[in-house]
Amino acid sequence: MTLPTTMDAIVMTAHGGPEVLQFRTDWPVPHPGPGQVLIRVTACGMNNTDVNTRAGWYSKTVTGATTDAALLTQADEDPSWGGAPMQFPRIQGADAVGYVVAVGAEADHALMGKRVMVDCWLRDWTDPLNKDSTGYFGSECDGGFAQYTVADHQNVAPITSALSDAELATFACSASTAEGMLSRAHVDQGDTVLVTGASGGVGTALIQLAKRRGARVVGLASESKHADLAQLSPDALLPRAPVDLPGALLAAIGQSRVSVVADIVGGDYFPTLIEALERGGRYTCSGAIGGPIVALDLRTLYLHDLTFTGSTVLPPHVFKDLVGYIERAEIKPMLAATYPLRDFHAAQAAFVQKRHTGNIVVLP
Numbered sequence: 001m002t003l004p005t006t007m008d009a010i011v012m013t014a015h016g017g018p019e020v021l022q023f024r025t026d027w028p029v030p031h032p033g034p035g036q037v038l039i040r041v042t043a044c045g046m047n048n049t050d051v052n053t054r055a056g057w058y059s060k061t062v063t064g065a066t067t068d069a070a071l072l073t074q075a076d077e078d079p080s081w082g083g084a085p086m087q088f089p090r091i092q093g094a095d096a097v098g099y100v101v102a103v104g105a106e107a108d109h110a111l112m113g114k115r116v117m118v119d120c121w122l123r124d125w126t127d128p129l130n131k132d133s134t135g136y137f138g139s140e141c142d143g144g145f146a147q148y149t150v151a152d153h154q155n156v157a158p159i160t161s162a163l164s165d166a167e168l169a170t171f172a173c174s175a176s177t178a179e180g181m182l183s184r185a186h187v188d189q190g191d192t193v194l195v196t197g198a199s200g201g202v203g204t205a206l207i208q209l210a211k212r213r214g215a216r217v218v219g220l221a222s223e224s225k226h227a228d229l230a231q232l233s234p235d236a237l238l239p240r241a242p243v244d245l246p247g248a249l250l251a252a253i254g255q256s257r258v259s260v261v262a263d264i265v266g267g268d269y270f271p272t273l274i275e276a277l278e279r280g281g282r283y284t285c286s287g288a289i290g291g292p293i294v295a296l297d298l299r300t301l302y303l304h305d306l307t308f309t310g311s312t313v314l315p316p317h318v319f320k321d322l323v324g325y326i327e328r329a330e331i332k333p334m335l336a337a338t339y340p341l342r343d344f345h346a347a348q349a350a351f352v353q354k355r356h357t358g359n360i361v362v363l364p
Helices: 048-055 172-184 201-212 223-232 245-253 267-275 298-303 317-327 341-353
Strands: 006-012 021-028 036-045 095-103 115-118 148-152 156-158 192-195 216-220 236-238 258-263 277-285 307-310 335-340 359-363
Touching (some): 006 341, 021 341, 036 115, 036 172, 095 148, 095 172, 156 317, 172 201, 172 277, 172 307, 172 317, 201 216, 201 223, 216 245, 236 245, 245 267, 267 277, 335 341
Parallel strands (some): 192 258, 216 236, 258 277, 335 359
Antiparallel strands (some): 036 095, 036 148, 036 359, 095 115
16 A cells, blocks of 8 residues: 555644644654554544643642643653653654554564554563663654554554454553552452542543452442443442541441552542551552642551552553453443544543543544
């Protein structure tokens, strides 16, 4: 096939508000390097990382909740997830799904023509477990908010599924983040897992993947979203931040403590979550949309023998495992809405408002 020389793309030109995201119809189509493949992108999911990076929220100078507004004051040195300056222009978008239309000389030519998902984590494939040498698709390189993108052939996986491209684009970031959290916390049958932010992409994946491991699951979410979340069969759903959390748990599941808290919210409710952990319980975190600065009574941590784990960079097997879960229909998509790429600003505005359940996907 003859490939075009230009494409539509959402190009981020600087840190700032939505105005720094430009819809371009004349952006050059990238060329795959020797070990890369060129992907015609058909769907790409939205994530908090996109907004956080654009606004500069990852900087240590920022102490508030995630927001759509530009936050940079003195944050030029550490505005990205990895604490390093960004390079502009940049095309964001981690959850790319599409079809391989060209392969580099050293790439796997069997990928040609295949529908693929992209693993978000960029690695030094000579030392793939080295966390210090990782990057993120759409952050340290251009991502999927465009009609074409390139990726290392070891970062893509062919997938056989009846799901649509848009449905597949709900998984890579959210579900791999959730699986990483549960793995770090060693969740298995016999655990009771409390999930904060249960209506978002990571939250809906946490419910499903914790249930897959045989755990009981309690989700915290706005009551207006409980009907949607009931489709995922959690053992109980509670309001987003019950004043009497132990009492609410006791009424819902017959116990006032849980063995695991899987938290992506943080903020002022953090101490309440920690007090809800049983002795020897585990807290795992991969987000702080409610605010990164929290209050912790260290006596609760050590007197209750608690274990805290952070989860960001994931081992390579997590993505491969996730592809298997999808192909065996062990996890299902929660697709809230789709938008054409040219309506990207409306899509991200809807994403930031958090009125949806699950994931929002753009269609290049």
